[in-house]
Structures are given as C-alpha cells and as structure tokens.
Amino acid sequence: MQEIERKFLVTDSSYRTQAESSSRIRQGYICSARGRTVRVRIRDEKGFLTIKGPSDEAGLSRYEWERELPLNEAEELFRLCEPGMIDKVRYLVPCGNHVFEVDEFHGENEGLVVAEVELRDVSEPFETPSFLGEEVTGQVKYYNSFLMKEPYSRWK
Numbered sequence: 001m002q003e004i005e006r007k008f009l010v011t012d013s014s015y016r017t018q019a020e021s022s023s024r025i026r027q028g029y030i031c032s033a034r035g036r037t038v039r040v041r042i043r044d045e046k047g048f049l050t051i052k053g054p055s056d057e058a059g060l061s062r063y064e065w066e067r068e069l070p071l072n073e074a075e076e077l078f079r080l081c082e083p084g085m086i087d088k089v090r091y092l093v094p095c096g097n098h099v100f101e102v103d104e105f106h107g108e109n110e111g112l113v114v115a116e117v118e119l120r121d122v123s124e125p126f127e128t129p130s131f132l133g134e135e136v137t138g139q140v141k142y143y144n145s146f147l148m149k150e151p152y153s154r155w156k
Contacts, residue, residue: 003052003064004122007142010113011133015102018129019091025103028081032145039145040077043090047074059138060122084108084148096127108151114142 027041035054041047046068053063069077086109091102098117105112114136117126136142141150 001064002061004061004119004124005116006060006119006135006137007139008115008135008137009133010102010115010131012131013113015091015093015100015113015115015129015131018093018095018131019102020094020099022089022091025086025088025090027086027144028078028084029145029148030077030080030082032082032148034140037145040074040081042071042074042078045071047071047077049074049077055138058122059140082148084151086144086148093129095129098126100129100132102131105147105152108153109147110153112147112152 023044025041025043027039030038030040037050037052039050039052041050047070048066049069050064050066055062085107086105087107088103088105088109091104093100093102093115098119100115100117102113102115105114115129115132119126140146141155
C-alpha cells in the first residue's frame with residue numbers, strides 16, 4: 001500500500017483540546033536503513049510490525065506494510081531492535097475531511113511536536129488547523145527512525 005502524507009511542526013498545544021482521542025506509542029527499529037525500515041510498535045496494548053520502503057523524491061509518498069501482532073510478540077521483538085526507542089503520545093485531531101496525527105515526543109525527544117496528515121493523492125487539498133507551523137515533509141531529521149539515532153535533545 002502506498003502511503004502519502006505531509007508533516008508539519010506544531011506551534012501550540014491547542015491540538016490537545018481538539019483531539020478526539022490519544023494513545024501512548026513506544027517503538028523501536030529492527031532495521032532503520034535509509035529507504036527500508038522495519039519497525040516494532042506498541043500502541044496502548046496492541047503490537048504492530050511495519051515495513052516501509054524508500055520515500056519518493058519529495059518525501060511525500062512511500063510503500064508501507066503493517067500487521068497487528070500479539071502484545072507479547074511485539075515485546076519479544078523489541079529485544080531485536082537497534083539501540084534507541086521512540087516514546088510519544090499521539091493525538092487524533094479531526095479537521096475538515098481529514099484527521100491529523102499529532103505526535104508529542106517524550107524521553108530524549110522531549111519538546112518536539114509534529115503533526116501529519118495522510119492524503120489519497122499528493123495534490124489533495126486539506127484544511128489546516130491553527131496549530132500547524134512549518135512544513136517539514138521529506139526532512140529526514142524528523143523521521144522517527146532518525147530521531148531514534150539523533151534525538152531532538154541533541155540537536156543544536
């Protein structure tokens with residue numbers, strides 16, 4: 001399945017009161033090579049294994065495959081992961097015909113808040129909520145697989 005998304009920095013915390021739900025996410029990477037990642041995720045009490053291919057030139061689109069796993073299997077797979085862990089709370093914020101996923105990072109990425117919107121087409125229009133700031137689509141340093149290796153707290 002092809003994933004098309006745009007990513008933005010978040011300028012204020014108004015997304016929290018606009019969110020219809022939130023969940024805690026912990027994730028690690030079995031493989032974080034550029035262009036092919038294998039991710040293990042626990043979202044609340046469910047496990048997932050996700051494989052992603054390389055992004056297109058603009059960083060908008062890439063192949064993504066995901067399957068749900070039993071929680072105990074996801075926890076076992078964490079032992080195979082590279083060093084570093086992503087810990088975040090994801091807020092689902094409806095806006096117009098879309099739902100923005102706002103990730104509030106914790107741990108070594110504390111202070112970083114990023115919003116993503118998934119689209120059906122690269123040119124699909126969408127309403128922009130007031131909390132959206134600079135677009136960072138395609139900027140590798142904002143990929144979770146990069147944040148695992150170079151956490152936000154170490155940026156200059």
